[in-house]
Amino acid sequence: MEYEDHDSESDRENYESSIVTAPSLYLRPGYFRQTRKGKIVKSLSERYLRDDLGLGCYYVDEDSNKKNRRVKEATNAVPRTIEDATQLVTLLKPCYCNAVVVCDTNVLLHNLDVLEQSASQMPNLVFPQTALVECRANRRVAYDRSVEIMRQVGGDRLCVFFPDVHHSQTAHVAEDDNALINDENDARIRNVAALLGEQLRHSRYKVILLTDDKGSRAKADSCSDYEARSVRSWVQELDQLHPGSSLSDLVAQHGGPAAIGGKDTVTNDIFPHHVGQADLSLGVKIGRYYRGVLRSKDPQSAFVTIRRGEERVAVTIEGSQDRNRAIDGDVVAVELHTLDKWLSSSMNVNDPKEDGSTIKKDSVVGIADETAEPSLNELSNVPESITVNDAANALKPTGKIVGILRRNFASYSGSIFDKPSSSSSELSEREKIALDNERDHPDGTSTCVFFPVDNKVPPILIRTSQRESFLGQRIVCAMDSWPAHSLYPLGHYVETIGPAGSKDVETKVLLQQFKIAHEPFSAAVLACLPPNDYKIEMVPDRTDLRHLPVLSIDPPGCKDIDDALHCIDLPNGNYQVGVSIADVTHYVSPGTAIDLEAANRSTSTYLVNKRLDMLPALLTTDLCSLKANVDRYAFSVLWEVTPNAEIVNVDFKKSVIHSIAALTYQQAQSFIDQPDNDDGDPRVGAVKRLASLARKFREKRIEAGALTLASPEVKFVLDSESLNPTDVQAYALLEANALVEEFMLLANITVAKKILRHYPTLSVLRRHPSPNRAMFEGLISKARCRGFDIDIETSKRLADSLDASQIESEPYVNKLLRILSTRCMSPAQYFCSGEYRPLDWHHYGLAAPVYTHFTSPIRRYADVCVHRLLAAAINVAPLPPHLSSKSYLHDLCANMNRRHRAAQLAGRASVQLHTLIFFASDSGGKEEDAYVLDVDTAKKSEPSISVMVPRYGIEGRIKLGLAADDPKLVRMADQHKIVYDNDVSIQVFDRIRVKIWVREVQDYQRELVIDLVGPSLTKSSKKRGLEDKQKADSIKSPSRKQARRKK
Secondary structure, eight states, X not given: OOOOTTSOHHHHHHHHHHHHHSOOSEEOOEEEEEOTTSOEEEEEOOEEXXXXXXXXXXXXXXXXXXXXXXXXXXXXXXXXXXXXXXXXXXXXXXXXXXXXXXXOHHHHHHOHHHHHTOTTTOOEEEEEHHHHHHHHHHOHHHHHHHHHHHTOOSXXXXXXXXXXXXXXXXXXXXXXXXXXXXXXXXXXXXXXXXXXXXXXXXXXXXXXXXXXXXXXXXXXXXXXXXXXXXXXXXXXXXXXXXXXXXXXXXXXXXXXXXXXXXOTTOOSOSSOOOOOHHHHHHHHHHTSSEEEEEEEXXXXXXXXXXXXXXXXXXXXXXXXXXXXXXXTXXXXXXEEOOGGGOEETTOOTTSOOTTOOOOOOOOOOEEOOSSOOOOHHHXXXXXXXXXXXXXXXXXXXXXXXXXXXXXXXXXEEEEEOOOXXXXXXXXXXXXXXXXXXXXXXXXXXXXXXXEESSTTSOOEEEEESOHHHHTTEEEEXXXXXXXXXXXXXXXXXXXEEEETTOHHHHHHXXXXXXTOOOSOXXXXXXXXXXXXXXXXXXXXXXXXXTTSOOEEXXXXXXXXXXXXXXXXXXXXXXXXXXEEEEOGGGTSXXXXXXXXXXXXXXXXXXXXXXXXXXXXXXXXXXXXXXXXXXXXEEEEEEEEEOTTOOEEEEEEEEEXXXXXXXXXXXXXXXXXXXXXXXXXXXXHHHHHHHHHHHHHHHHHHHHHTOOOOOOOOEEXXXXXXXXXXXXXXXXXXXXXXXXXXXXXXXXXXXXXXXXXXXXXXXXXXXXXXXXXXXXXXXXXXXHHHTTOOOOOSSHHHHHHHHHHOOOTTOTHXXXXXXXXXXXXXOOOXXXXXXXXXXXXXXXXXXXXXXXXXXXXXXXXXXXXXXXXXXXXXXXXXXXXXXXXXXXXXXXXXHHXXXXXXXXXXXXXXXXXXXXXXXXXTOTTOEEEEXXXXXXXXXXXXXXXXXXXXXXXXXXXXXXXXXXXXXXXXXXXXXXXXXXXXXXXXXXXXXXXXXXXXXXXXXXXXXXXXXXXXXXXSSSOHHHHHHHHHHHHHHHHSOXXXXXXXXX
16 A cells, blocks of 8 residues: 555555554564573574464375376375465355364373264364474474374365464454463464454354363453364264264373272372472573483383483383383483392393292293393493492392373273183283273263283273273274372373284284384485386496396295395406395485384394394385395495415495395205206306305304304295185204305304494494393203303304204204393394494304494394495495484484394284194194293192193293192202102203194184193002003904904
């Protein structure tokens, strides 16, 4: 509007008034915030506003080339501005409530399950920019889910993004000298609701501000253009409009014990209150508190890694009071106890008490362990004890949780408690928890106890109207809060997975239990991939090795081929041996979305019936896989080796290879077994030369002290249609397996030495600490009673003593000793070389001073990091900046250790599931030989033995059915032996006969059971002799019926 001189005086006044009252397009808002030192300061910021933003924007899919998308679900969501109320009304989706719902920040943080599952009940959603920014600052996972909802296109829902921060009609808020930033944010979100309410005032739609902030709802009462509602009240109204929807079950729980369950008389606090955020920040700054992430294996044991400068140490948290409602993954503030409460380094929190009370034996039958369970501090590469005042013994620091800096609440799979069908006078622990906390409510809902399958998570109290339909089902529940007056956390139902016991359902459960990433790769990750028709071309910075007879040796059906080998004669009589590894880093650039996703997943996970890849399939099974008869980019290690396996020199090259064959282990073994006649096949000659060198390399390793250990692992034969197991077989290890293993070890050791020379403090290595004698005490004692002497002073002496431990009539005993020796050692861990002394880099099992992982970058992220370090060491690529940070490498290695362990546990759980399915198919059970691993010789305990069944790779505890005080029972602790009635004895490493069968615990829950078949301890010697005589007579003298048949 331009002011002209000929306008009247009244027009001049109106124009000047409009200038004064018009909203400014420039803001300089101020708010108060707290600094790290605890001071309160006022912050000012400049913000430019726009008056052309309409009523927000919505997303449409305008990709004209939809057929070429890598996944059908990927969309090209493009924002479109909503110009005015007329256009908005045409876009809105009609529904029973005819409401436009504006979401506050607390809704996005705590009630996304309601939004995700209410598309038909709440089809019109508005996401203010302020709410999304606050959500992102507090919880990135919730922000990503919110954006995913908002960017959905083509469905029956309209989601509007409203840029209230820069919108001229919503950015202005009332000036208040005492206002905090949260008050300003709440005001802007209310302005969004008010503006939409004003624009839709004459339409059939009403505007609902959805917020659980009571103060914000109170301030909204003064505006008549919209209505402010809490999530629960609004969802209850929707449930009345949509009977059977049960949206109320999805609402996050933040009430007291009377609201969710428990005894109404409980009013006192059970746990100490958490310190406020301001005091926590100040306490961390002055050194009173320490910040760290809590890690736990179960609700009883936990530790927090604290850091002071470059030093890290694990603080042990004992008991529920000191843990103070913190769960695994929470970022907490811990206060150290005084020195008199610290633990001796030789004391274990879970050790048996000195009064002689025994540990409760687990009778559950499961898959045999391969290694000792790593401690949490080992997975995180932090020491658990420190030396105080030059004391002879180091102490384990202990402390208590005083506050939660960031919660790690998540969704968990499990089941609602259902009373077992079997009657028992003694209540189980779960029954006691349910009895104390379950109750019915007048509104028809019930408080239920949800037991997660993840034993790190405590039971969760949820309120639902669908209790009966949940029984016998695997469901997902989310944890919402944990008030100080509640013994257990509060949560809400999310979704039903399916019937408990179903193979597919239990597979989903175990993936969630071990937090295995199994969702499809995001559009951002897929956008990093090369096109589907990508061609491998020779480039100047690569060495052309396509003329060499490179070949791979893998299990049958292998799709992700990481490695290939070659061996050719040189003119001087030596060999050139090469190990070529898939060049994953050519396709995965540092810092990209695909790299961050791979770093988070860290490893591929192998289940019995499926593989969950670290990288998308285009790379895993195509471009990176070293398949036969195609060109592939590789990273090659080339040695010149004498016929006596002496290494003359080594070189490292980025290369292009052309594999001439993708052999299976069986095919390679057939080449090894062929006579030494030259038939002209380059594959045969290469494999035979490699096998000859591998034998010599292996002999040198064993001579240096490398261990030859064993595993109880088995494999399943699956039905081609149902994928149910039809048979169980032991792995047949051939010389071809050892051939590949030998050269992979050689490549890993060679690369480790190379990167250490160039990056002595930044190398990603793998260490295997020497076992302490305490870990081997049990095995040494058991072996001694059978005449074996296990020596663990060095790996060489251990290897020699295992070789000497033989029983001619029972050859499996030697393998059993090797399996048990493996369990006495902690598993190897990834670490950053700058965090340990060079003496601690040693790999005990391989007798190698340094070791790393280089040979499997398709399925391990550690190998990707090593490839980048090696590329920088040979000057073909710069070292990524983040790999120059020891702090980053520490966190990266800790995540890789946890993910690697989780993948192992998920694989074992999958084997356990399929083992259960296999035995459930045989109603009569199966008899098989087993070996005794342990004999319970404690005086007051119920007699039992632990056994392993080699045929199926399972182990469990067998109760012998004898009373603890049976006078006929003799326990010989020093001999690990029991004798009954002076007639029958069972000793460790004895071979016995057992029966394996499946028992129904509940209608939907089954478990494996192992029973003793022979020798029998419950019958007298006289009765056993009589039965044996009757059996012999029946064999010698057939019945009349049998005689007639024979005649």
